Amino acid sequence: MSKYTWRDLIKINSATDAYSSPLACLAHIDMNAFFAQVEQIRCGYSKDEPVVCVQWSSIIAVSYAARKFNISRMDTIESAMEKCPSLVPIHTAVFKKGENFWQYHDGFGSWSKDPKKQLSPEFYKVSLDPYRRESRKILKIFKEFCDVVEKASVDEVFLDLGRICFQRLMELDSSEREPAVMNFNELKDLFVRGKYDLDSKLPSIPEELKSLKFHGFVFQEENASLTDWDDVIFWLASKYVLEIRTCIQDTLGYSTSCGVARTKMLCKLGSNFKKPDAQVIILNKNINAFLDCGKFDITSFWTLGGLLGKQLVDILNLPSNRSINYIRENWQTPQELTTFITAEIKHTNFIPEHNKSDFERVDILAQKLYDISRGQFVTPLNPKPVVKTMMSNKNMRGKACSSLIDCISWLEVFCGELDSRVKELEREYNKVIMPKTVTVSLRTDKYVSFRKSGPLVHRSRSLNSEDLLKTGIKLITELNTKYNNKQACPNYYPLKNLNLSISNFEIMDIQKTIIDMFGNQTQLSKPDADSPKDSDKKIDDAYSKENAFYCDICEINSASLKEFNEHKDFHIATKLSESLNGTAEDSANLSLGEQRLLFPKKRRDKSNAKSQIKKPASKGNNNIFKYFSK
DNA sequence: TACTCACAG
DNA sequence: GGCTGTGAGTA
Numbered sequence: 265m266s267k268y269t270w271r272d273l274i275k276i277n278s279a280t281d282a283y284s285s286p287l288a289c290l291a292h293i294d295m296n297a298f299f300a301q302v303e304q305i306r307c308g309y310s311k312d313e314p315v316v317c318v319q320w321s322s323i324i325a326v327s328y329a330a331r332k333f334n335i336s337r338m339d340t341i342e343s344a345m346e347k348c349p350s351l352v353p354i355h356t357a358v359f360k361k362g363e364n365f366w367q368y369h370d371g372f373g374s375w376s377k378d379p380k381k382q383l384s385p386e387f388y389k390v391s392l393d394p395y396r397r398e399s400r401k402i403l404k405i406f407k408e409f410c411d412v413v414e415k416a417s418v419d420e421v422f423l424d425l426g427r428i429c430f431q432r433l434m435e436l437d438s439s440e441r442e443p444a445v446m447n448f449n450e451l452k453d454l455f456v457r458g459k460y461d462l463d464s465k466l467p468s469i470p471e472e473l474k475s476l477k478f479h480g481f482v483f484q485e486e487n488a489s490l491t492d493w494d495d496v497i498f499w500l501a502s503k504y505v506l507e508i509r510t511c512i513q514d515t516l517g518y519s520t521s522c523g524v525a526r527t528k529m530l531c532k533l534g535s536n537f538k539k540p541d542a543q544v545i546i547l548n549k550n551i552n553a554f555l556d557c558g559k560f561d562i563t564s565f566w567t568l569g570g571l572l573g574k575q576l577v578d579i580l581n582l583p584s585n586r587s588i589n590y591i592r593e594n595w596q597t598p599q600e601l602t603t604f605i606t607a608e609i610k611h612t613n614f615i616p617e618h619n620k621s622d623f624e625r626v627d628i629l630a631q632k633l634y635d636i637s638r639g640q641f642v643t644p645l646n647p648k649p650v651v652k653t654m655m656s657n658k659n660m661r662g663k664a665c666s667s668l669i670d671c672i673s674w675l676e677v678f679c680g681e682l683d684s685r686v687k688e689l690e691r692e693y694n695k696v697i698m699p700k701t702v703t704v705s706l707r708t709d710k711y712v713s714f715r716k717s718g719p720l721v722h723r724s725r726s727l728n729s730e731d732l733l734k735t736g737i738k739l740i741t742e743l744n745t746k747y748n749n750k751q752a753c754p755n756y757y758p759l760k761n762l763n764l765s766i767s768n769f770e771i772m773d774i775q776k777t778i779i780d781m782f783g784n785q786t787q788l789s790k791p792d793a794d795s796p797k798d799s800d801k802k803i804d805d806a807y808s809k810e811n812a813f814y815c816d817i818c819e820i821n822s823a824s825l826k827e828f829n830e831h832k833d834f835h836i837a838t839k840l841s842e843s844l845n846g847t848a849e850d851s852a853n854l855s856l857g858e859q860r861l862l863f864p865k866k867r868r869d870k871s872n873a874k875s876q877i878k879k880p881a882s883k884g885n886n887n888i889f890k891y892f893s894k
Numbered sequence: 895t896a897c898t899c900a901c902a903g
Numbered sequence: 904g905g906c907t908g909t910g911a912g913t914a
Contacts, residue, residue, distance in 0.1 A: 298903095322905065338904075385905095392907075417903060417908090570901050619900070621912070657907065703896095715896075 266466035266492050273430070273466060273493065279412050282426030283528075283644045286548075287494050289501045290645070291423040292531035293509065293522045295402070296540035298419035299325035302398050303354040305517045307370065315352045316344060319390050320383070321374045324356075328540045341375035358388040361664075362673035364680025364729055366391035386664040389677050392418070393684060400692060401516060409508045414645040420535075422528055422645050428504055429497045451493075466493055473499075479506045480522070480543035483534075483554050494548050498524060502545050509543065529566060529641050530554070551639035555588040562588070565636055572619050576633070579608045591637035601630035650771070651689060651697070656681040657763035665759040668744050675704070675736040678764035683729040686766075696726055696774055699766035704739040707761035708753055716743050720766070727766075736764050 268287055275285035282288055295301060299317035304327055309315050314330035316323045323344060326335050333348035345351050355373040357366045372381045399418045406413045412424035434452045450470060454460050474490045479502040482488040490496055501524050509520050522543035523534020530551065534544040537559070546554050562582060563573035576582070583590055595601040605626050608614070614623075622629055635641035656678035658664075665674060690697050698720075705715035716739045722731045748756040 319906075324906080390906075419903080567901070572900080652909075655908070659906075701895095713897090717895080 265468055268466050268493055269463055270460045270466060271462040274462070276426035276497070277430040279424070279427060280644075282412075282424050284642055285426070286526075287497055288526050288642075289425045289429050289494075289497050289524065290526070290528055290531050291425055291501065291505050291522055291524045292416075292528065292535040293406070293421050293423065293505070293520050294535045294539075295419035296519050296521055297325045297327050297331075298398075298518075299356070299395055300327040300330070301325075301518055302395055303356075304352075306368075306394070307352075307354060309352060311519070313352055314348050314350060315354060318353045318355045318373055318375070320385050323353075341373075345375075355383055357391040357394050358383055359391055359677040359680065361387050361389070361670075362676055364676050364683070364733075366393055366681075368394075385659075385661050389658050389674070389681075391681065393681070395419075396685070396688065398516070398518075400688065402512060402518065405512055405515065406508065409504075409511070412645055422531065423505070423508075424645050425501045425504060425524075429500045432500045432504070433497065469493060469496055478502045478545055480524075480545055481538055482545045482547060483537070483550050484557075485547075485550065488545075488547065491549065494526075498545055498547055502543065505543055525639075526551070527639060527642050528645070529636065529643075530639050532566065533560060533564065552589070552592070555637070555639055558586055560588060561586040562591070562633075562636075565641075568636075572622055575614075575619075579605055579612075579614065588637050591633065595634065598627070598631045598634040601634055602627045605630055651769055653765050653767040654682055654685060654699070655763055655765035657761070657765075659761050660759050663758045665762055666757045668741065668748075671706075671740045671744070671759070671762060672737055674762050675733060675740060675764060678762075679729045679732045679736060682764065682766055683727060683732060686727050690726070693771070694774065696772045698722070698725075698727055698770045698772070700768040700770060701766065702732065702735045702739065703765045703767065704736055704743060705761075705763050705765070706740075706743065706759050708747075708756050708759055710760070712753065713761070714743055714747050714753075716740075732764075732766070 272285050272287045276282040276287050276289065283290065297317075300315050301311075303317050304311065304313070304315040307315075311327070312329050313327075314333060314335070315327045316330050316335065317325040318341060321341055323335070323337050323339055323341065326337060330344070330348060330351065333344075333351075335344045335347055335351070339347070341351075341353055344353075353373060353375060355369065357368045359366045369383060372383050374382050374384060376382050395418055399415075403413065403415055403421065406421055406423065409428075410423045410425065411427055414422040416422055434455055450467065454467070469490060469492060473496055476490055476496075476499050478488055478499055488495075490499060505522050505524060509522060512518050512520060519541040521535045521539045521541065523531040523537065523546065524543065525531045525534050525546040526548055530546050533554070534546050537544045561584075562576055562580075563569055565573070568576065580591070591601075595604065609623065609626075632641060658674060658677070665671060686697050686699075700720055701717055702720045703715055703717040705713060707713040718735060718739055720727075720732065720735050722728065724731070744756075747753045
């Protein structure tokens with residue numbers, strides 16, 4: 265007799281409830297040294313060549329080939345080169361100050377001896393866009409294979425394999441299956457004929473299934489034998505995740521690590537257990553052994569990696585031998601844990617400083633700890649992480665941002681980045697995403713920061729880089745006039761940090777936005793007579809008339825007289841800034857944007873287009889130099 | 895809404 | 904260690 269019921273089994277066929285079934289089967293898949301892999305593949309190196317991904321002079325991802333030389337992320341390029349003279353350092357793509365597109369400069373980097381081949385944080389900002397794009401491609405494959413996918417970060421996902429396993433278990437057509445699997449039929453027949461009670465136990469697994477060979481590494485058991493249906497489900501899962509991982513390897517070239525287990529937490533520990541290019545299966549009967557293997561302690565778990573975890577180690581007096589069984593054996597119930605922690609807090613006068621809320625509900629914390637130590641901490645997958653805010657940020661070194669003009673040049677970078685990130689998301693969701701709030705924030709000193717938010721004044725129905733920039737410039741100018749003076753902030757420039765963020769997203773169906781904007785008109789009008797461009801113009805005209813505080817120079821609206829006046833300050837400020845900064849003769853080191861900004865009539869350098877992966881967005885007549893023209 | 899903090903990759 | 908990002912809590 266199985267220890268699982270029909271209810272447990274049928275539950276895994278539900279996309280929403282499967283995770284909570286005792287027969288749940290999830291996976292966590294992690295890209296090995298993702299950034300390094302992306303660069304290795306992009307540049308056509310083999311996986312045996314020691315590629316590292318570089319940001320300025322530090323290494324941010326080390327391929328497994330490079331790890332063989334004992335190179336870690338802590339190494340500088342120089343020390344890594346010493347360990348491995350054949351090292352292949354590849355710098356991330358970068359935005360140049362004043363430009364709203366990124367590009368790769370292969371062969372360039374801050375490690376280069378030749379100053380002309382150096383990328384410096386003073387003039388560039390790292391772009392992570394290439395990794396996001398690859399991440400989306402990979403995600404797309406996961407979604408083809410699996411109905412419930414949680415994108416946990418740019419290089420990792422959780423999968424709920426419930427439906428797949430259920431269907432494969434119950435599959436009617438057995439022609440493609442291994443002979444032993446034919447015996448699933450016994451279960452299937454009972455199911456199909458409805459000869460079961462939800463609360464009755466499943467039959468035992470057939471003898472022939474007990475010796476199936478798992479795909480991948482079964483923790484602690486070289487020749488794991490299958491004893492119950494959970495094992496059979498995990499066997500099916502091990503086969504299926506290998507298919508997924510092989511597909512990703514074959515179509516995109518990426519190697520992955522994978523953990524298969526009952527809960528997200530166990531999956532995550534599993535995928536991290538063996539790297540690279542491996543899958544680890546943690547059977548339910550091996551959970552405790554896995555947790556006690558000596559590699560984990562309480563701080564190994566999600567959300568306990570920081571201060572909270574350390575505090576718990578102190579309070580519970582946990583041994584340093586990295587073992588979870590201590591908790592399991594010392595506190596048999598969640599209540600015992602609650603009592604202990606409460607007493608200990610009183611006894612030691614422990615005062616949690618920042619994570620106060622965690623200790624206000626000790627019972628919840630104790631329950632969590634109790635479950636974690638037994639591998640029973642169950643959480644659902646979140647298939648829809650909706651964007652709340654999006655930020656483009658830059659820490660400024662030295663004099664990277666020393667004037668209002670510099671600020672605007674960096675804002676152009678930020679707008680380019682945010683615009684393309686929003687477009688990417690729109691493609692993924694097939695929705696229109698429109699932020700309603702824009703925030704510019706800056707730091708002049710370690711502890712002195714200012715910020716200003718405002719509504720995004722947009723003139724078309726999708727986000728565009730130019731409108732975003734106009735709003736950003738308005739905000740940065742207001743900050744500049746307010747704080748860049750002796751009284752408010754004597755050491756305003758050079759800024760230490762500048763960032764632009766968008767928030768308050770309105771997420772609309774593409775179809776819906778058209779109807780919202782035009783009512784039934786869209787359906788009635790002839791396509792030729794009312795082309796999209798005309799429609800846009802109509803909106804623009806209508807919008808302009810509604811707003812009294814309209815700036816003819818910028819073509820933007822202000823919400824109030826006060827705002828309008830502040831906006832006018834901006835024009836005065838930029839003129840001033842221009843007169844201070846616009847006299848440089850040598851424009852060789854200036855970006856295209858800055859050249860346009862300072863020398864609008866001058867012919868611009870158009871070389872360097874070769875290594876460009878992404879085409880710059882069309883500039884049209886909306887160049888920001890017009891702010892400075894007479 | 896503005897701001898800080900914690901946590902993660 | 905530098906950098907990017909998110910969510911929770913607070914006032």
